Every structure is written in C-alpha cells, then in structure tokens.
Amino acid sequence: MPEHILIKWRNKDARGSVDIIDFSWFEKKREIQDQQHPTMLGKEMVSSKFDLVPMDSGLLFRYGGKHAAANAKQGIFPGDMIIVPAELPNTKEKYPLDTQIAWREDSVGAQYEQLPVRILLGYPEGKRRGLWSATSTRHAQLASIKRGLARAKGKMTCEACGTTGHEAYGSAVERIFEVHHKVAISGGQRVTTIDNLALICANCHNALHGLGKIALRIFWLVSDEVLGHPSGPCLITQPLTAH
Structure with missing residues (x-):
C-alpha cells in the first residue's frame, strides 16, 4: 500500500482542496491527540490540525473542538471526517477512486452527510x-x-x-x-x-x-x-x- 493518499474534495464549498493523509494512521488502534497533516488550498499549503479517534467502522478525524479556531484561521473547515479503511482498494491500479466520505460541521446538532471526493495516489x-x-x-x-x-x-x-x-x-x-x-x-x-x-x-x-x-x-x-x-x-x- 502507499505511504500517503490524497483526498480531493469535490463539493462546491471545498473549492478543490486536497488533504494529504498518512496511510499508517489507518493502522492506529488508539486515540491520538494533536496531529496535523498538509492541506492544499489552491496553490497554498497549510496545516490541518486534528485528533484521531478509532471507531468500530473506521477512523474519526476531529478538526473541530479545540482545533476549530486554528483550522478556521488557516481556511480549514472545522468538523469531523470519518474514513473507513476497509473501503479503500489495496492495489494501486484501482486509483484514482471516486467515492464519498462522511463529514459533519462542528456545530450543535450537525448531522453527517456524504460528500463527494476523489482519492488519488499522485498526479500524472x-x-x-x-x-x-x-x-x-x-x-x-x-x-x-x-x-x-x-x-x-x-x-x-x-x-x-x-x-x-x-x-x-x-x-x-x-x-x-x-x-x-x-x-x-x-x-x-x-x-x-x-x-x-x-x-x-x-x-x-x-x-x-x-x-x-x-x-x-x-x-x-x-x-x-x-x-x-x-x-x-x-x-x-x-x-x-x-x-
């Protein structure tokens, strides 16, 4: 498997932002605080701060809460993202992959919605x-x-x-x-x-x-x-x- 995947958000509000995710995080079995990963916003590279929380169905990336203000300042949407590693192909030939990822805003009563993404390993x-x-x-x-x-x-x-x-x-x-x-x-x-x-x-x-x-x-x-x-x-x- 690759060391990193690129998640390109295809919903209108995301404006084509790309998250660079370390594939080794999918193997974590415990909660990890105060992580960060690069995010491309247009031509600008910023750092997205988050906590990693293992779940029965996947991994929860928490960009809100204590990280909300710092992320918002960088132009990152505060909220929660769930990635299910079992749904990701284990062969490079099956990428890029057009799929959906669960996301909810960092606000009271917010519900998860499925947002369109393209998962890549790199660029031509x-x-x-x-x-x-x-x-x-x-x-x-x-x-x-x-x-x-x-x-x-x-x-x-x-x-x-x-x-x-x-x-x-x-x-x-x-x-x-x-x-x-x-x-x-x-x-x-x-x-x-x-x-x-x-x-x-x-x-x-x-x-x-x-x-x-x-x-x-x-x-x-x-x-x-x-x-x-x-x-x-x-x-x-x-x-x-x-x-």
Missing part, C-alpha cells in the same frame, strides 16, 4: 511538452505536498545526507531543499506518487544528477558512509562512487 507527469521537446511535464502541487509533509514533522531534513541546514541560514533555510524524483520523469508519462519523491539538499541533488542513473537508496548509503549524516551544512568533500 512525464508527458512530452511537444513533438520536438526534450522536456517533460511536471505537476506543481507534488513538490508543495512533499515540502508540506516535511514541514509537518517539524523541520526539513535531507533524505540523503541528513542535514537540516545551518543556523546562519535563518528563515531562508528551507530554500536549500529541493524535491527529487526517485524515478526520472524523462522515462515517460506515468502517475507520480508522493512515495516516489525525496526531499534532499541542493548539494546532494546536484551530486545525485551528476552521478547519472544511480538509485537514491544507494546514493544514501554511500553518502552516509562518507559524510556520517552531519548536522551542519552538507559539504561533499570526497568523491562518491556508484556500485
């Missing part, structure tokens, strides 16, 4: 821009979603060398991180999932592309041996060799 990329073009199309939201997931964990970290940036970078520290496709989109049109993306620093990104067709996992092992996951800036001081 890789189509050639023109007959003679050497470039392939990219989906702008994918990079924003990947960055939002990293931000929700507290800070961005290079998945290759482990750097979180230098304190001297200040508020500009996130600018050193770039989103890398583990499988190059030059290979042709396909659906890129969040799991196929890696957040890495600019140094590692340049080195990775300079090494050619080397898997990110192998690059990570080599850079780990050479650099030892430094806590400061990522400085490649020795040549990296693909095996």
Whole structure:
C-alpha cells in the first residue's frame, strides 16, 4: 500500500482542496491527540490540525473542538471526517477512486452527510511538452505536498545526507531543499506518487544528477558512509562512487 493518499474534495464549498493523509494512521488502534497533516488550498499549503479517534467502522478525524479556531484561521473547515479503511482498494491500479466520505460541521446538532471526493495516489507527469521537446511535464502541487509533509514533522531534513541546514541560514533555510524524483520523469508519462519523491539538499541533488542513473537508496548509503549524516551544512568533500 502507499505511504500517503490524497483526498480531493469535490463539493462546491471545498473549492478543490486536497488533504494529504498518512496511510499508517489507518493502522492506529488508539486515540491520538494533536496531529496535523498538509492541506492544499489552491496553490497554498497549510496545516490541518486534528485528533484521531478509532471507531468500530473506521477512523474519526476531529478538526473541530479545540482545533476549530486554528483550522478556521488557516481556511480549514472545522468538523469531523470519518474514513473507513476497509473501503479503500489495496492495489494501486484501482486509483484514482471516486467515492464519498462522511463529514459533519462542528456545530450543535450537525448531522453527517456524504460528500463527494476523489482519492488519488499522485498526479500524472512525464508527458512530452511537444513533438520536438526534450522536456517533460511536471505537476506543481507534488513538490508543495512533499515540502508540506516535511514541514509537518517539524523541520526539513535531507533524505540523503541528513542535514537540516545551518543556523546562519535563518528563515531562508528551507530554500536549500529541493524535491527529487526517485524515478526520472524523462522515462515517460506515468502517475507520480508522493512515495516516489525525496526531499534532499541542493548539494546532494546536484551530486545525485551528476552521478547519472544511480538509485537514491544507494546514493544514501554511500553518502552516509562518507559524510556520517552531519548536522551542519552538507559539504561533499570526497568523491562518491556508484556500485
């Protein structure tokens, strides 16, 4: 199964907002307080705050109550959402999935209603821009979603060398991180999932592309041996060799 699913709300009020949900939450069997996940509102990425409550029929995501004010400030509708994991396909070929999700507003006497959604694993990329073009199309939201997931964990970290940036970078520290496709989109049109993306620093990104067709996992092992996951800036001081 995928690590994340994308829930695109298709009711008019939602205006096409997309929630990025960690699939591992569906395996939780206990109540968890003060969680958050990224939500795309148009071109803007915000954090939706919620509590997770297991139910007999599924999982309850509570965006209201103590989280109502913070979510409303971000443009997130306060309320309750129920997802039934058993109703989700367990094979990637069955996505995207057009279905409905139970939702109720955070107000006294509010009743659940079934709202239309489209559940995706990613977005199509890789189509050639023109007959003679050497470039392939990219989906702008994918990079924003990947960055939002990293931000929700507290800070961005290079998945290759482990750097979180230098304190001297200040508020500009996130600018050193770039989103890398583990499988190059030059290979042709396909659906890129969040799991196929890696957040890495600019140094590692340049080195990775300079090494050619080397898997990110192998690059990570080599850079780990050479650099030892430094806590400061990522400085490649020795040549990296693909095996």
